Amino acid sequence: MSVNLTKPQMMLHQMVTDFADKKVKPFDMQIDKDRDYPKELWEGIVNTGFLGLTVPEEFGGAEFDAIASSQTVYDLAVRNASIAFTLEGHYKTVDQVIKYATPALKEKYLPQANHRIFGFSSTEPQGGSNIMGNTANAVKEGEKWILNGNKTMITNGGLAEVYCVLLKTSPNELSCFLVDEDMPGFKHGKREEFIGMNGTPVGEIFLENVVVTEDHLLGKLGQGVEIGDQAHYDARILMGAIAAGIAEHALTIAVDYAKQREAIDTPIIQLHSIQTKITEIAIAKENAQLLYQEAAKLKVEGKPYAKVATMAKSYGSRASVIAADHALQVLGGYGYSREYPVEHLIRDSRALQIAEGSLEKMMIEITKEVVKEREE
Amino acid sequence: MSLKIVVCVKQVPVSNNLKIDPVTKNLIRSGEVGIMNPYDKNAIEAALRLKDEWGGEIILLSMGPSDFEMTLREGLAMGCDDAVLLSSRQFGGADTLATGYVLSQAIKQLGDVDLVLFGRQSVDADTSQVGPIVSEFLDWPQITFVSELHSPSKQTMTATRLLENMQQKIEFQLPAVITIRKELNEPRYPAPRNIQQSYKKTIRVWDENSLQVDAERIGLKGSPTVVQNVWAPEKEAKETTYLKGTPDEAVRELLIQLRSSNLL
Numbered sequence: 001m002s003v004n005l006t007k008p009q010m011m012l013h014q015m016v017t018d019f020a021d022k023k024v025k026p027f028d029m030q031i032d033k034d035r036d037y038p039k040e041l042w043e044g045i046v047n048t049g050f051l052g053l054t055v056p057e058e059f060g061g062a063e064f065d066a067i068a069s070s071q072t073v074y075d076l077a078v079r080n081a082s083i084a085f086t087l088e089g090h091y092k093t094v095d096q097v098i099k100y101a102t103p104a105l106k107e108k109y110l111p112q113a114n115h116r117i118f119g120f121s122s123t124e125p126q127g128g129s130n131i132m133g134n135t136a137n138a139v140k141e142g143e144k145w146i147l148n149g150n151k152t153m154i155t156n157g158g159l160a161e162v163y164c165v166l167l168k169t170s171p172n173e174l175s176c177f178l179v180d181e182d183m184p185g186f187k188h189g190k191r192e193e194f195i196g197m198n199g200t201p202v203g204e205i206f207l208e209n210v211v212v213t214e215d216h217l218l219g220k221l222g223q224g225v226e227i228g229d230q231a232h233y234d235a236r237i238l239m240g241a242i243a244a245g246i247a248e249h250a251l252t253i254a255v256d257y258a259k260q261r262e263a264i265d266t267p268i269i270q271l272h273s274i275q276t277k278i279t280e281i282a283i284a285k286e287n288a289q290l291l292y293q294e295a296a297k298l299k300v301e302g303k304p305y306a307k308v309a310t311m312a313k314s315y316g317s318r319a320s321v322i323a324a325d326h327a328l329q330v331l332g333g334y335g336y337s338r339e340y341p342v343e344h345l346i347r348d349s350r351a352l353q354i355a356e357g358s359l360e361k362m363m364i365e366i367t368k369e370v371v372k373e374r375e376e
Numbered sequence: 377m378s379l380k381i382v383v384c385v386k387q388v389p390v391s392n393n394l395k396i397d398p399v400t401k402n403l404i405r406s407g408e409v410g411i412m413n414p415y416d417k418n419a420i421e422a423a424l425r426l427k428d429e430w431g432g433e434i435i436l437l438s439m440g441p442s443d444f445e446m447t448l449r450e451g452l453a454m455g456c457d458d459a460v461l462l463s464s465r466q467f468g469g470a471d472t473l474a475t476g477y478v479l480s481q482a483i484k485q486l487g488d489v490d491l492v493l494f495g496r497q498s499v500d501a502d503t504s505q506v507g508p509i510v511s512e513f514l515d516w517p518q519i520t521f522v523s524e525l526h527s528p529s530k531q532t533m534t535a536t537r538l539l540e541n542m543q544q545k546i547e548f549q550l551p552a553v554i555t556i557r558k559e560l561n562e563p564r565y566p567a568p569r570n571i572q573q574s575y576k577k578t579i580r581v582w583d584e585n586s587l588q589v590d591a592e593r594i595g596l597k598g599s600p601t602v603v604q605n606v607w608a609p610e611k612e613a614k615e616t617t618y619l620k621g622t623p624d625e626a627v628r629e630l631l632i633q634l635r636s637s638n639l640l
Contacts, residue, residue: 007446007449007575008571008572008574008575011449011450011453011566011571011574012568012571015453015565015566015568015571018565019565044565048564048565048567048568049567049568049569049570050568052568053568057572060569061569062567062568062569062571063572064568064572
């Protein structure tokens with residue numbers, strides 16, 4: 001662990017670990033199969049106060065920082081990546097409301113973030129990372145904004161009740177608006193039939209002449225790209241934590257199996273070929289963990305963290321796929337079976353190379369940052 | 377109409393590799409990572425539910441070194457209002473009698489307490505004695521090993537005692553001392569917000585000068601219990617047979633072996 005947890009963070013970590021062992025771990029495979037969370041688990045998440053983890057105390061939340069939220073996401077992801085992914089989608093959105101919302105909007109919506117799921121919406125059917133190609137828009141009429149358009153690929157889409165939505169406010173300008181599912185003209189669309197992260201719904205929303213007041217604009221007019229980028233950077237710390245969690249989950253399964261599985265009267269963990277895979281999983285997990293913890297630490301210290309957060313997500317997403325794949329190989333036929341959890345780790349980890357910016361976009365961004373550093 | 381409830385909690389070692397003081401035969405607690413005695417969480421949960429029903433306040437009470445503060449913070453994070461730590465070198469080496477005496481004096485000092493709750497026992501010493509001893513010092517009814525608890529009124533409660541081979545239903549008047557079994561409830565998790573707030577609360581630390589205690593009845597001096605010896609039971613490792621194959625094959629083999637050994 002590269003960060004030293006404070007006493008409250010340590011108590012939180014112990015609570016989350018205990019919760020995850022008792023309330024999440026037993027349902028890991030069921031969540032994947034049912035494509036949903038058991039009612040008891042979801043109630044536990046909400047009633048225990050996981051949603052309000054980062055909400056400021058003045059709005060009824062716990063006001064834990066990025067070190068604590070990423071540790072929490074990691075601790076859950078070790079037992080089930082999907083529940084961690086659901087919280088990632090919520091935390092990154094709440095972060096933007098905290099940072100950019102007007103005082104009146106914070107007063108109204110941040111207390112609700114303690115019990116209602118929030119989602120961030122930027123992608124449209126015709127493109128993801130190229131957000132300036134978006135067509136969904138907001139038009140000002142008097143003191144109100146009229147919102148129209150279709151958004152897709154939203155983490156928690158359908159489960160979330162409050163959304164931050166990037167909309168065109170002029171041909172070359174994106175702005176971010178807070179939209180509530182209770183508003184007339186708001187509709188949820190279909191859920192994507194994804195292959196992994198099955199507890200987390202990813203879906204679309206439709207805005208048909210949704211009317212919001214001026215104070216539903218986050219930040220300033222035209223600040224949408226910045227807010228979208230900021231949401232990505234905050235999300236990528238948590239994506240790195242999910243990746244490290246999946247790698248740790250894969251490591252535990254692989255080691256437990258290799259210790260008890262025998263080949264020619266010898267546990268296969270004694271075999272060099274198996275040790276190679278376990279070593280690679282362990283190193284991948286450790287590196288992924290160090291990267292997201294470093295990014296979280298930089299964020300807490302108020303230092304630039306975009307590059308390291310992007311590295312945490314970029315490296316972590318590949319590390320978790322490799323870890324899951326190696327674990328599958330260690331388990332052999334059982335690893336390839338739906339009766340064992342490893343195969344869903346591969347499906348879950350694969351999402352991390354796409355969500356919150358594709359692997360390819362990560363490379364562009366990291367290279368840009370590295371070049372910039374050398375020119376300064 | 378509100379209840380003043382005291383929950384007595386203890387920090388116990390998490391380690392399986394406990395060390396015993398060769399002279400006093402007491403547990404050496406320094407350096408050990410501690411956790412809250414698991415049964416005490418059931419007692420806290422019971423108190424929180426009674427507070428939900430009747431209102432009032434819940435005060436955590438513990439006796440031990442300063443690092444017991446961690447357990448008290450956890451109790452505060454679960455939702456308790458206040459915490460008092462009885463901590464002094466003079467309290468050290470106390471047996472269950474001396475511990476019960478100091479706890480009961482602290483409860484008297486807190487004043488107007490309606491109910492004192494304990495976990496059924498601590499998982500380190502396993503005596504189940506401190507709760508009953510406190511009730512004797514306070515001269516209040518004691519209801520031990522409670523697995524069901526109802527409070528039809530603020531003054532009267534009914535409880536089911538779950539004993540080894542019987543259940544006993546009891547109606548009793550407050551004030552009283554109750555020890556709680558884990559069957560009574562599922563303790564809540566400390567909410568993240570309460571965790572943060574628990575570290576902003578001040579834990580009162582009382583020593584022998586803060587209480588009206590007889591110096592001859594506290595700590596090692598006030599402990600008549602003499603532990604002659606403590607030892608770990610010998611591990612009787614027998615031959616272990618691992619049955620291989622599918623679950624069906626393993627069960628079939630198990631049945632064959634049990635029958636051949638005349639155990640079935």
